[in-house]
Amino acid sequence: MDIVVEHLTKRYGPQKAVDNISFRVKAGEVLGFLGPNGAGKTTTMKVLSCFISPEEGDVKIGGYSIHEHPEKIKKHIGYLPENNPLYQDMNIIDFLEFIAKIHEIPKHLIQERLLDMVKVCGLEGEKHKLIRELSKGYQQRVGLAQALIHDPDILILDEPTTGLDPNQIVEIRELIRRIGKEKTVILSSHILAEVEATCDRILIINNGRVVVDGTAEEMRKQAQGNEILKLGVSGGEINDIFEKIMDIDSVETVDFIDFENQLFEVQSYPDMSSIKAIFDTCVANKFYITELTPIETKLEDIFRKLTTH
Template sequence: MDIVVEHLTKRYGPQKAVDNVSFRVKAGEVLGFLGPNGAGKTTTMKAISCYINPDEGDVKVGGYSIKEHPEIIKKNIGYLPENNPLYQDMNIIDFLEFIAKIHGIPRYLIPERILDMVRICGLEGEKHKLISELSKGYQQRVGLAQALIHDPEILILDEPTTGLDPNQIVEIRELIKRIGKEKTVILSSHILAEVEATCDRILIINNGRIVVDGTAEELRKQAAGNEILKLGIQGGDVNDIFESLLNLETVDSVDFIDIDKQLFEVQSLKEETSVKPIFDLCVRNNYYISELTPTEKKLEDIFRQLTLH
């Protein structure tokens, strides 16, 4: 099922939590919804899940509008909210049976669906425990199981690894990747590594507006701009080398990284590369290169650049 968000706006008093947001998620895609806390991620996901009504705009899921057919959309969506509300005094099997009945799954199918969820979410060793006895990681697995038990076509996960330890984070990410091979997934997070590890495409939202839409690779290329080289040159006076680099026709700027080690950061002019001119310079002056490394803009830098305003 495709998801089409059209000009979505939601206000809380005078504050616009979501401001004229539009995007599309294709069937079978894992979309990372990235942004700082308070950017509008949760509000957007609640609107898609029919938990809140937008003030303006619409969301269509498989062609159905959240305004006209919320009951059809809810049947096709599995939702794991950030705080993962679970009944702590129930054991896993009883809880999943309760959720299955709420979703109207026929009684004769419920035991099979519960066994499927226990297997898919890795709950075999814990299935008879009370939810209150489970670690945070296993409680997240139970949350995923309740979101999946009615076999929805779309899975919406709001900050799914909040509060987990590193091992649990890796396990939940692997689980999401496996599920993502069969379903459309929207995953919100403020953790870049999480989105990059699990998602096909990234939306960055800030102050209620989408500021970026693309793959991690596309974001890097888009933000890369001019070529930046980390360059080490030996065999000459550091100031002479600095001046010579600055005088190259392809070079926009030169900066020192470490004067003692004679390490420089060289930024080329737009759509130019300085690699060959640097080699030619070294040959002419009997310098030798100790290091020449292209510097890629990190996703963290791009994220900060886009969300600090």
């Protein structure tokens, strides 16, 4: 089920939390919704889930508008808010049964759905425990189970790994990846590694506006522009090696990284690659290449550049 967001604007008093944003999410896609705290991620997700209404713009989900058919849209959406509100004094099974009834799942199907959710979300050993007795990681699993119990086409997850330890984060990521094979998922986070590990595409929002939309690889290429290589060479005097590499037509700059170990940073001109020419130059001069690796622009650097002024 596709999601189409068109010119969405939401204000809180004089402040625009979301400022005229537009984007699409294709059916079956896992979209990482990334941005610093206060960027407008949670507000956008609340609008998508019909929890709040925008002042301007529209969202169409499966062709239905949030203004005209919010009740129909809600049937197709599973939503896990950041604070994961759960009834602490209910056990898992009773809580999920309660949620199933709210979603008007036919009575004869409820037991089957409960068993499915317990299995999918890895709750078998905990299913009769009170929710307040569960670790934060298991509470997040219960939150995912309540978002999935009515078998929605779209899953909206707001900061699903907040407050979890590293092992729990890995477990929840794996669970989201499995779910993402069958559903459209929008995953909000300010943790770059989480988004890159889980999502097909990344959308970065800052000050209520979309600042980038693409895959992690596309973002790196766009930010990097020129080919940058880390080059280690031995078998010759360092200044002689420097001059020979600098003489290559496609090479724009050569800098020393480590004088003692004869490591250089080599930058090519835009849209040119120097890798083959470096090999040929080293062979011709009887130099030995000890290292030749591309230097990738880190996602953290791109994020910082796009979200700071």
